[in-house]
Amino acid sequence: MFGLESATGLSGAALVIGVVLVEAIVLYVGYGYLERLVGPRLVEALRGDS
């Protein structure tokens, strides 16, 4: 995936783990924004409020 199948060695490992770390941070920020955006409406729906 992302052309990193053959990434090995110290630099390859740093690249692969870097991709994983960047994805984690992007997801944290992105889902955080999404939570603020739709969270209250989702909670209201789960509460059974119309």
Place this chain on the structure above:
Amino acid sequence: MEVFGVAVTLLALFAGFGVLIGLLFGFFGMGGSFLVTPALMVMGYETDVAVASGLAFVFATSVIATLKHRDLGQVDYKLGVLMIAGTTAGIEVGKIGLHWLQDIGLADTVVSVIYVALLGGIGVFITYTATRGGGGGGISHDAESEGEADGEDIPDIAKTIQSYRVPPMMNLRGGISVSLWLILAVAFATGLLSGFLGVGGGFIRMPALFYLIGVPVPVAVGTDLFEIVFSGGIGSFLYAIDGAVDLSIVVPLLAGSALGARLGAAATDLVDEDEIKVYFGVMLLLGALAVAIRKVGEFADIPVLQTVSLVVIIGAAALVSGAVVVSSVRALRAETEYTTTTAD
């Protein structure tokens, strides 16, 4: 149809599985490699790829969950660093013990028996204490409370440990004071088991932080996650040097689990503490059962038991995460009913 050279169905499968795993991870602070690695192995991935991808996934998930718990003030960095030091030493000694057992041909049997006894023992203990007394004596699991605990919340065994005032004393989050040596001893013991059993160790450390040191549950979860960032990061980097981390597994799994972890962390703010402990205990008991079934299958050469073991693990995860969601929704609705009644 493919995205980045990977089938969409496979990406969707991993993302869905990720939501399930993330929910448990965000809620309990454990459950990553414990569930992911065996599932990948049964799917036909090579052992090193399954272990490496599982570790990379655990690393990334714990980064996200630690950031979330940090925002809620539930990470004790001082305790986390001390735990990392003690655990690292324990892991090294555990590895030496394991190699010695391998040399005399007893490693597999001894590790399996300890694994089942430990998971089962902790599971029985947690389930028993959670169901005893009908909900009294537990600590607050309020995610916004920053993990402050009063004296009644601290388990008796932790009070006994805290009474040994061997200097230097360390003041921890939650207003508790414990000897540095006792923290290192607990960290070393959990690291020893972690290195000996070849697992991340969250299922050992989180209860140990609460029951032995007396750290409030929210802080125990946050601090445990903080430690997993380092152990998972180093472990996956070492495997990635040999090219064993498969991003087509990790990327979709992480996308799903990040969402699940957010829901799981939010659920800790809603669900009663004693219910949490019961779920945790039941999941450990089922985990012990799954390991026992797999080992019996290997010993008696019955391959179908490998599948049964996987079904028990995934079934336990689905059951417990389902229970967390249902309890959270019920708690939300109970809040609404209470507010409506009070307003009336």
